[in-house]
Amino acid sequence: MIEGKIIKFYREKAGLTQGQLVKGICSVTHLSKIERGITEYSEEITQLLAKKLNINPQVEITRYHNLSKKLERWHDAMIMQNLQKSEALKNELEQDELIQLQEFNVYYQLLNVRYYLSKHQLAQAHGIIQYLQKAETTLSSHDGNMLKHVRGIYYFLSGQFQECVDVLISIDQQQYNRLEYFYHLAIAYHSINSPVRAYYYADKALRYFRKTLNMLRIIDTEMVMLIQLNSNEPHDFNETIDTYEKLLQMCDTCNAVERKSKLYHNLAFEYSRRKQYQEAADLYQEALKLIDEHSPHYLTTLDRYIFSCYAGNLLSKELLIEKAQKGMKIAQAAKSKEWIYFQLHLYLLNQEEENYYQFIEHTALLFFKKMGYIILIDHYEKKLFHYLYEKGEVEKALELANSLIQTKHNPYDHD
Known part of the structure; x- marks a missing residue:
């Protein structure tokens, strides 16, 4: 019974024992039962107890x-x-x-x-x-x-x-x-490269968000589902673009700026994986305009922007180095492990081949494996395998062979 819980709370708050509170009102045993809600009690008794505690029972029950x-x-x-x-x-x-x-x-x-x-x-x-x-x-x-x-x-x-x-x-x-947890299951399955399960739980989450009229989370979930459709082999690109444009319009309606940035980022990735690097770079730039440098997503988008510009030969090496140094500085200031991506860019741009591959082997891959970034593991293990094999370090190269046997086309590959 609520009255009993309230009386106990205020008695303990006042530092009173049960005996001190009930003196002249009722027995300690009776108060104990009232506080535990296991007995009937008269309104007169509760009023007397409340008065001694200087509280109004009805006000407290409403609260x-x-x-x-x-x-x-x-x-x-x-x-x-x-x-x-x-x-x-x-x-x-x-x-x-x-x-x-x-x-x-x-x-x-x-x-x-x-x-x-x-x-x-x-x-x-x-x-x-x-x-x-x-x-x-x-x-x-x-x-x-x-x-x-x-x-x-x-x-x-x-x-x-x-x-x-x-x-x-x-x-x-x-x-x-x-049932929001279906969404979190979907993005977790996406992160361990399980697109079928990710799509399945995203679809369940979408039904829940539609039922609860949660527009922002509908955008999130449809974005996840769209990513899964393109996860292994690129989905129909015209349909993909149409869906992204509809979601971007929803972001404008909801004033969802950060989500709009993510959509630009994801659509840019679809252009990038199809080797349309100019279109990708333009969209990554649009995404960067919408978010602050301290946003968790800024560094990810900057990394992919540098990648697209390098792959498409769109900016000078000097400008790309400048942008990679900026990313490194922001990541280190935020104590973010994403500094690893920018160090990879800098080694590559400065043509420090030996440092680049040593960094992949001893730092980057260890981090990607710890985080479960399967796509990045696949991409960089493949690069490292070819490097070691060409250098004649066959034994080390063969250590990577088992993880490469089942390798499928990777959207990060551009060379």
């Missing part, structure tokens, strides 16, 4: 119900990616002391994990996850499944893609109705 609804609205705002509303609700919740009630606290902590993940504050999110995992066996079915969901998002953002798949696939859909 209790409103708080429950506010937590759900905060969750919805984060799924809808309404950042302004999410911030406002978080601030309101932090001001409400009833959030410390046990039945609210776990859900509140789970939502805090989501919040930190949305800010890419992985250390803060991981700390709460570790705390909640210690009590995982005591969580409700909903909270236990939500913990798996936020762990999956954390694994994805930290590059642990297989771990992301493993935890998300264990969610019990019957006990957890936030």
Whole structure:
């Protein structure tokens, strides 16, 4: 019973024992049962207890119900990616002391994990996850499944893609109705180069986002599905372009600037894989115009812009070196591992062949394997194999042979 939970909360907040509170009102045993919600009690007793605690029971009960609804609205705002509303609700919740009630606290902590993940504050999110995992066996079915969901998002953002798949696939859909996790499964499967499963879960996510009228996430999901259609062999290009143009128009309608940048990036990649490097470079430039240098996606787009310009011989070596140095500087300042991409560019542009291949072997490939970047592993192992073989280092070259036997056409290959 809600009254009992509220009385217990304010009694403990006031630093009173049960005996001190009930003096002259009822027995300690009776209060204990009231607080645990296992007995009937008269309104007169609860009014006397509330008066002693200096609270209004009806006001507190209303606050209790409103708080429950506010937590759900905060969750919805984060799924809808309404950042302004999410911030406002978080601030309101932090001001409400009833959030410390046990039945609210776990859900509140789970939502805090989501919040930190949305800010890419992985250390803060991981700390709460570790705390909640210690009590995982005591969580409700909903909270236990939500913990798996936020762990999956954390694994994805930290590059642990297989771990992301493993935890998300264990969610019990019957006990957890936030089917947004299908989207996270889709992008995790995409990241481990499993396009069929990625498309399957993206399609399930799309149905959920359409049902909940979540336009921004519809754009995200359709983008994922479009990437899968082109994952192995290029899909019908005219159809691909038409779909991208429709999604770009949706971005304009929703004022989704960052998503528009991602769409330009992905469409540029489709031009690049078809060796239409001028069109690709133009689109990468459009994408770069829409995002700040501190955006997580800026370095990825700059890397691909340099790649397209180099492959298409579109800019001078001096200009490309300047852009690669800029990318290196930004990545190092952000302590981002993407400095590796720009170091590869610099070695290549400066024609430091030996340094280039040593860096691939001892640094780049180790990072790509740790992150599970299958396409990049395939591409750079192939380059390294040919280099070693041509240099007469046959034994080392053959060590790479097994991973190259099943190699298919790779969209990163241009030479």
